[in-house]
Amino acid sequence: MRHHLNAVIWERADMDLKKYRERIGYSGPLRPDRATLDALIKAQLRMVAFENLDQQMGVPVSNSLISTYDKVVLRRRGGWCFELNTLFQWALRKIGFEVSALAGFVGQDKPTKNQKPDHMLLKVDCDGPLLVDVGFGGGMSASVPLLPGAILQQPYRIALTNERGGFIRYSERLSDTETGFWFTLENVEASVFEPASRNLQTDPNSPFLRTLTAQRRYPGKHVILRGLVKKTIDAESIHEEILSSSQALVDCLKGDFDLTVPEIAACWTKLKQRHQDLFTG
Numbered sequence: 069m070r071h072h073l074n075a076v077i078w079e080r081a082d083m084d085l086k087k088y089r090e091r092i093g094y095s096g097p098l099r100p101d102r103a104t105l106d107a108l109i110k111a112q113l114r115m116v117a118f119e120n121l122d123q124q125m126g127v128p129v130s131n132s133l134i135s136t137y138d139k140v141v142l143r144r145r146g147g148w149c150f151e152l153n154t155l156f157q158w159a160l161r162k163i164g165f166e167v168s169a170l171a172g173f174v175g176q177d178k179p180t181k182n183q184k185p186d187h188m189l190l191k192v193d194c195d196g197p198l199l200v201d202v203g204f205g206g207g208m209s210a211s212v213p214l215l216p217g218a219i220l221q222q223p224y225r226i227a228l229t230n231e232r233g234g235f236i237r238y239s240e241r242l243s244d245t246e247t248g249f250w251f252t253l254e255n256v257e258a259s260v261f262e263p264a265s266r267n268l269q270t271d272p273n274s275p276f277l278r279t280l281t282a283q284r285r286y287p288g289k290h291v292i293l294r295g296l297v298k299k300t301i302d303a304e305s306i307h308e309e310i311l312s313s314s315q316a317l318v319d320c321l322k323g324d325f326d327l328t329v330p331e332i333a334a335c336w337t338k339l340k341q342r343h344q345d346l347f348t349g
Contacts, residue, residue, distance in 0.1 A: 083137050085162045088155070091141045092116060100164040102194050106210045109202060112156060113285035117146035117325040118205045123269055123276045124335050131258065131265055133158055146327060148276065149203030150261050153188045156202045166193040167200075168255040178235060179250050186264040187249050197253075199228070199238070205292070206285030207240035207247070214253070222288065223303045242301065280332075280339055282325045291324050296343045298324065310343075 089095065094111040097104055122129050130136075131150035139145045140155055147155075153169070160167045172187030173179040190200040191214065198211040207224045214236075218227040229237040231250070239248035268274045282293040289302040298320060300307040311317050314336035321327040 079133055079137075079158065083134075083158075085159060087141050088137075088159050091144065098163045100160075100166075100194065102198070102211060104163070105160070105165065105192060105194055105198070105200070108156075108159070109200065109208075109210055110285075110287070112152070112202050113206050113209060114287070115326065116140055116152065116202075117282050117284045117327055118148065118152065118203065119146040119282040119325065119327060120148055120276045120280065121145075121282070121321075121327065121329050121332055123148075123274075124280045124339075125332060129265070129269060131261065144326070144328070146282070146325070147203075149188045149201075150265055152203035153190055153201065154258065156200070157190055160190075160192065167191065169258065170251050170253065171256045171260055172238075172249040172251040174249045176248070178231065178233070184263045184267075185256075185260060186268065187251075188261055189249075189251060191253065191255075201238075204249070205281075205283040206290050207242075209285055223290065223301055243306075278342065280335070282321060282327065284325050293320060293324070295339055295346070 092108070092111040092115045094108060096107050129148070129151070131154060133154050136147060136151040136155050140147055140151065146152070157167050157169060168191050170189050170191050171185035172189050173183060173185055174187050188203060192198045192200050192211065197214040199214050200211050201208050207221070208226060209221045212219065212226060212228065214228070216228055216230050218225055224240045224242055227239050227241070229239070231237050234252050235250045236252065237248060237250055239246055268276045271277070279295050280293070284291050289300060292299045292301065296311045296317070298309050298311065311320055314333035317336065317339070318330050318333055321329055321332065
């Protein structure tokens with residue numbers, strides 16, 4: 069095993085960058101430059117879904133690199149930010165990038181002094197500091213310079229804003245809808261995310277328990293499943309449909325997100341009730 073000083077990341081001898089490349093469908097060059105970085109981001113977002121199926125089924129999620137590699141690379145599943153950015157950090161370091169983990173705080177309100185971070189993102193030093201995040205669902209489809217300002221990554225408008233207290237505000241806007249998080253540039257170790265991981269898997273009010281989600285970023289479009297509602301978003305339109313059966317859910321996960329998880333059908337009654345509570349309650 070090997071220990072990196074900048075982050076607590078352990079790996080087994082049989083963890084193979086070639087298998088990771090095959091998993092994300094990437095056959096291009098492996099150079100620590102921005103072109104390679106952005107190509108790898110697009111490849112991982114295209115092939116590895118952001119998803120919380122284990123949390124919905126009551127399966128404990130470990131954010132360790134070894135567990136994540138087994139889940140995502142070998143079992144061809146997706147994951148949440150702690151898993152997806154941990155795996156991407158490992159791959160980038162194997163290639164030769166300088167990369168560190170940053171702590172994020174999801175939501176519109178500025179974090180309080182003692183608030184624990186609930187989102188993991190990455191800083192990559194490559195011709196200047198770059199923000200990288202393959203674990204926020206797919207709005208960010210390429211690296212973003214760590215400078216105040218806005219850029220267009222279709223169909224999203226992404227902005228970074230310096231705020232008081234050393235915080236930076238990340239936002240992604242689509243039409244009149246905006247989501248985002250706060251973060252600082254302080255490098256952190258993986259252990260800082262453990263309290264949030266436990267809470268998000270046990271608190272009944274956790275969004276990862278209340279609502280099933282899967283997201284995948286295709287070239288030119290973003291497919292999002294929340295509960296029973298599937299949205300397909302591109303630069304021209306937003307198409308929405310409601311899944312009508314447990315088999316439709318299983319088929320959607322396989323067809324749109326490349327997730328073969330037939331056991332999720334056991335959650336259908338719970339998902340249907342939550343959908344009814346949300347839209348008819």
